[in-house]
Amino acid sequence: MERKSKCVSTKDMEKQKEFIQLVTDKHDGEMKKYYLNTFGCQMNEHDSEKLAGMLSNMGYIESDDVNDSSLIIFNTCCVREHAEQKVYGHLGALKKLKEENPELVIAICGCMMQQENVVSHINKTYRHVDLIFGTHNLYKFPELLFKSFNNNKTLIDVWDTDGKIVENVPVERKDGVKAWTTIMYGCNNFCSYCIVPYVRGRERSREIKEIEKEVMTLGRQEFKEITLLGQNVNSYGKDLPHKSSFAQLLHQLDKISGIERIRFLTSHPKDLSDELIYAMRDLNKVCEHLHLPFQAGSTKVLKEMNRGYTKEEYLELVMKVKENIPDISLTTDIIVGFPGETDDDFEDTLDIIKKVRFDSAYTFLYSKRTGTPAAKYENQVLDKVKKERFERLLNLQNSISKEINEPFLGKKLEVLVEGKSKTNNDIYTGRTRGNKIVNFEASDKDICKIKNVLIDNIRTWSLDGKIV
Numbered sequence: 309m310e311r312k313s314k315c316v317s318t319k320d321m322e323k324q325k326e327f328i329q330l331v332t333d334k335h336d337g338e339m340k341k342y343y344l345n346t347f348g349c350q351m352n353e354h355d356s357e358k359l360a361g362m363l364s365n366m367g368y369i370e371s372d373d374v375n376d377s378s379l380i381i382f383n384t385c386c387v388r389e390h391a392e393q394k395v396y397g398h399l400g401a402l403k404k405l406k407e408e409n410p411e412l413v414i415a416i417c418g419c420m421m422q423q424e425n426v427v428s429h430i431n432k433t434y435r436h437v438d439l440i441f442g443t444h445n446l447y448k449f450p451e452l453l454f455k456s457f458n459n460n461k462t463l464i465d466v467w468d469t470d471g472k473i474v475e476n477v478p479v480e481r482k483d484g485v486k487a488w489t490t491i492m493y494g495c496n497n498f499c500s501y502c503i504v505p506y507v508r509g510r511e512r513s514r515e516i517k518e519i520e521k522e523v524m525t526l527g528r529q530e531f532k533e534i535t536l537l538g539q540n541v542n543s544y545g546k547d548l549p550h551k552s553s554f555a556q557l558l559h560q561l562d563k564i565s566g567i568e569r570i571r572f573l574t575s576h577p578k579d580l581s582d583e584l585i586y587a588m589r590d591l592n593k594v595c596e597h598l599h600l601p602f603q604a605g606s607t608k609v610l611k612e613m614n615r616g617y618t619k620e621e622y623l624e625l626v627m628k629v630k631e632n633i634p635d636i637s638l639t640t641d642i643i644v645g646f647p648g649e650t651d652d653d654f655e656d657t658l659d660i661i662k663k664v665r666f667d668s669a670y671t672f673l674y675s676k677r678t679g680t681p682a683a684k685y686e687n688q689v690l691d692k693v694k695k696e697r698f699e700r701l702l703n704l705q706n707s708i709s710k711e712i713n714e715p716f717l718g719k720k721l722e723v724l725v726e727g728k729s730k731t732n733n734d735i736y737t738g739r740t741r742g743n744k745i746v747n748f749e750a751s752d753k754d755i756c757k758i759k760n761v762l763i764d765n766i767r768t769w770s771l772d773g774k775i776v
Contacts, residue, residue, distance in 0.1 A: 320447070321474055324362075327450035331366040334457065340378045341371040347395060348385025350537055350573060351508075352418060354479075354488040355446055356383045359417075361478030362449050374405065377412075379453075384418035386503055389675045392420060399434045406436040413456060415439035417446065421466055422507035423679065431462055442466040443508055447474040470494060470509025475518050485726050485756045486533040487526050491519055491557065495539035497576060499603075500614045500681040501646065501674065504539055513545050516552055520560055527566025532724055532756055534561075536572040542579035555587040562591040568758065569724065569741065570594045574601060574641075577625055578616035589632045596633055597743040600626070601641035605656030609646055613682075619656055626664050637667045637742035644701060645674040645694030647685035654697050661704055667712055667742070668769065669705045673698055710768045713744070720776060721746065723761045725754045745770040 342363050346356040359381060360370065371377045382398060385391045399416070406412050414437050420426050421442045430437055439456040441448065444467040456463045473493065481487055494509040495502075523534055536557075538544060545552030554572075561570055570593045575584075577600055588594050604610055607618040617625075629636055642657060661669070673694050676683040723738040723746045730737075736750035738759070747770060748761050754775070765772035 321476055324447060324450045327454045328362065328365050331450060331454050334454070335367050340368045341376055342368045342379040342381065343371050343374045343377040344381045344383065345398065346383045347391045348383075348387065348419065350488055350535070351490065351539070352383055352385055354490055354537060355418065355443070357479050357481055357488070358446060358477045359383065359449060360480040364480050365478050366450060366453075374402070379413045379415065382416045382418070384416060384420035386419045386423060386426070386507060386677070388672070389677075392426070395420060396434075399430070399437065403434070403436050413438045413453070415441075415453070415456070417441045417443075417449075419443055419503070419507040422468075423503075425678065427464060427466060431464065435462065437462055440464045440466065444470045447477050470512060473512055473514055475514075481531075483726070485531065485724065486535065487531045488537050489519065489522055489526070489534050490514070490537045491541060491554075492538040492544050496543065497540060497616070498614060500612060501643065501677065503677040503680055506679055508539060511540070511543055511547055513543075513548050513552075515548065516545075516557055516560060519557065520564065523561055523564050523567060527564050530566065530756065532567065532758070533569040533571065534567055536561075536570070538572075538574070540574065540576040540579060541572045542575050542581065542584060553581070553583060555581065555583040558584075558587045558591055558594055562593045568593060571597060571743070573599055575599060576616075577602065577622050580625060580629075582628070585629055585632050588636075595741045595743065596635050597637045597639070597741065598629060598633075599639045599641075600629075602660055603641060603643050604646055604649070604653070605658070605660040606649070606653035607656075609649055609653050609656075612648060612685075613643075613646060619660065623660065623663060635742070637744070638664060639743070640664075640666050640669050642669050642671045642701065643674050644671060644698045645689040647674070647682055647689065648687040649674075649689055658701065658704060661701070661708065665708050665712065666705065667744075668709050671698065671701055671705070706768050710766070713766045713768070713771060716744070716763045716771055717766050718763065720760045720762050721771075721773070722758055723748070723773075724758050725750055725756065727755050746773055747771070748773045748775055750775060 344356055346352055374380055382395055384395050402414055416437055421440055427440055439452055440462060441452055445465060452465055492511060492513040494511045495505045496511045498505050526534060541554055544554040544557060602622050603613060603615060605619055721740045723740055725736055725738040729735040729747060735747050737747050739745055746761050759775045761773040762776045763771050763773040
């Protein structure tokens with residue numbers, strides 16, 4: 309497998325425009341369809357928007373049917389083992405399709421491909437795959453696709469170190485209301501359970517002027533809400549020559565017309581500054597919602613996780629946030645069953661949930677990730693114990709979520725109408741500034757508008773109401 313360390317210049321992106329034209333010319337006006345399956349987080353979803361943008365420029369249109377596509381792409385995630393196994397299952401099912409249609413191009417990219425053992429396994433086991441590339445050279449997709457057309461073996465192009473940030477990659481966003489905007493790439497934290505720094509590289513921040521330019525464009529395109537993405541947005545700007553801060557970026561973006569709401573993901577507790585808390589408090593467009601993963605309640609476990617804070621420091625931080633932003637909506641991530649977690653350690657996790665009272669929580673059973681320090685720890689928690697703890701945690705958090713929602717009954721809330729519900733086409737859905745999901749009757753003319761909704765029913769994870 310060829311692995312490279314490169315820096316990317318604007319000339320490299322200009323070169324990709326030439327390959328976009330070459331692919332377009334090769335099709336000679338024939339309509340080509342692609343199927344794109346995305347696994348993982350918002351960063352992966354946004355990467356897929358970039359793939360879709362490049363494909364659109366090459367004359368492809370999207371299909372939701374693998375059998376009706378001339379190009380199939382899997383954009384992968386490696387944070388959880390389950391996601392990896394799903395990818396392998398999908399790849400295996402495509403072997404027959406490739407035999408029936410040799411002209412079909414099968415490509416796989418994303419975080420899984422940054423692991424050499426995974427690439428080697430796919431190359432040996434799934435020989436019907438035509439193209440493998442990673443996270444650092446996503447912008448090269450047009451060139452790699454063109455080269456794969458006449459290649460008799462799997463084309464592999466994975467870089468083992470990150471390069472410079474590439475601007476002006478085409479993006480095709482399906483959602484006309486909300487948009488993701490990446491402000492930085494990579495992570496420097498090296499939590500002992502996490503594979504992200506190894507597959508996404510070290511922290512690299514985009515220049516403020518480039519982010520501003522993108523958000524201004526989104527405002528002109530009538531997007532109402534942006535979510536700023538980064539593995540740890542609180543570290544934004546530390547690697548830039550002029551040492552900008554995330555709070556300074558928020559102040560700049562708050563001035564941009566057209567955009568009415570600003571959110572961000574994800575904040576690391578050890579880097580959540582007073583400056584950022586004050587920015588959230590004072591800036592009109594920054595929503596009263598903070599996703600602040602604590603992962604485990606025990607200081608001992610947090611140290612083993614290499615999280616950089618104690619239980620007491622996390623609780624003090626939450627108290628400071630609530631004092632400055634009383635109506636803040638707090639969400640979090642929690643890992644259950646980290647190696648060495650005792651019953652007492654788990655009780656510390658429940659204690660944080662009781663004291664903070666999160667609006668909701670994303671909860672995960674600990675999953676070993678090859679290449680991380682925690683995967684080598686000998687004191688792994690039994691699956692049975694992990695599942696029992698998980699159920700206890702879920703029951704506690706569900707009850708708190710429902711209790712937090714109950715006071716909204718009979719109140720009018722500002723809701724940004726996003727579109728029809730994914731589960732019921734007769735109902736529309738949107739979110740409050742505090743990120744509460746609200747379901748109500750509306751029409752297409754209401755989409756992308758902020759409406760007052762009177763809440764008449766409370767659920768654990770959502771609210772029901774009527775536009776007034």
